[in-house]
Amino acid sequence: MSVRKLALITGSTSGIGLAIAEVFALHGIEVILHGLEPVDQGEAIAERFDNEFGHRPHYFQCDISEPLAIERLMEQVSVEVGKPTVIVNNAGIQFTAPVQEFPPHKWDQIIAINLSAAFHITRLALPGMLEQGWGRIINISSVHGLVASPNKAAYCAAKHGLVGFTRVTAMETADKGITANCICPGWADTPLLVDQLNNFAKENNTSFEEAKRGLINAKAPYPEFVAPSEIGELALFLCSDAARAITGTAMPIDGGWTAH
Ligand code: NAD
Structure with missing residues (x-):
């Protein structure tokens, strides 16, 4: 029985998430679009996908800083489209300031969106992947999941946390046909x-x-x-059968940033 490759990509109205969605759609992976933007904006992207790739994705607007909203999103996705077998936890925000000036509400928001949302989406998607005996979890971390830069306390904490969370997920699922990896881009x-x-x-x-x-x-x-489409191509490879033994990794695509 072949598995339905159905990919929920968070933050796919813009930038890296949108590019991953385009590469997936071009290569026949069913895409579910998500973002913070109003429904008409998401629908405009879906329409373009229909014209370019012959596949009109569903679009879901949801603020993933809220765990309850994520639960509603995952329920809605499951009922209206199906249970995703590919999850790309991509949505993220940035804010820069020295630690002593970092606004606590910005810290909480970055941890919620860039880290905790990936936990909630993964915990809610895993049962469907386990049923299928196949799944791919791709977490978009950053070079800042591997090294630090000044003024990025919350972002670095969230992205390092995402690497740790991904490694645990990989260890728990490696014998179940599921892989979990981080992609760690440099400047895009x-x-x-x-x-x-x-x-x-x-x-x-x-x-x-x-x-x-x-x-x-x-x-x-x-x-x-780094071109967002190049990150899309790497994510596509991680969805292939050839990548079934690649799990628990944090892969830089960073122009050599973390080489020194
Ligand atoms: P972007 O600003 O172009 O897109 C961000 C996406 O996240 C949008 O679709 C937006 O709707 C969504 N989003 C933001 N807040 C949200 C919320 N509260 N709820 C739901 N969706 C929300 O950003 P990007 O550069 O494409 O970044 C995508 C990911 O890549 C992020 O996790 C970012 O940290 C990571 N990254 C980016 C770079 C870079 O140089 N651009 C480098 C390394 C890692």
Whole structure:
């Protein structure tokens, strides 16, 4: 019996999540779109997918900082589309400040969205994967799940936590046809970086475009941003049969950032 590859990708209205959804749809994986954006915006993306890939995904709007909202989301997904066999925990936010100035509500929000939501979605999706005897859990961590940078206390704590959570999930599911891995991107040119680029441009008295170059040069030997579609291709590989023994990893795709 072949397994239905049905992928719920959180935060797939934008940036990396959207690119993963596009790569999956192009290669015949059924996609479920999710984000914070209003339904008409999600539906516009679904319509484009229908035109480009011949598959119109469902779109679910849900604020995943709320565990109860996640429970409702997973119930709705299961009833309206089916139980996902692929989960991509991708939705995330950023906020930068030194520890002593870091607003506690921002800390709580980042931990809730970037870390706890992945736990809730995974715990609610695992029973369906266990029933199928097949599943793929892909958590979008970051280089900041492996190394630190100043002013990113909550983000680094959440992304390091995601790596630890993924390793435990992998150990519990490795003999059940399920894999759990983190992808750890370096800089990718998405809306998430806009505030950081504006800050960099202000502090260094440069243009927005020069700030992009500055951010890259500050961290990685590879002189370009990682393309979101390249992260999508890596996620696609993790969904393949050839990747069935790859579990519990935290894979950098970072232009060499974590090599030094
Ligand atoms: P983005 O800002 O382009 O997209 C973020 C997505 O998350 C959107 O779809 C948004 O709707 C969703 N989202 C945000 N808050 C939400 C909430 N409360 N509830 C539900 N959905 C919510 O960001 P991106 O750069 O594509 O980031 C995607 C992931 O990749 C994040 O986890 C981020 O930490 C990680 N990442 C990004 C980079 C980078 O350089 N852009 C690098 C490493 C890791």
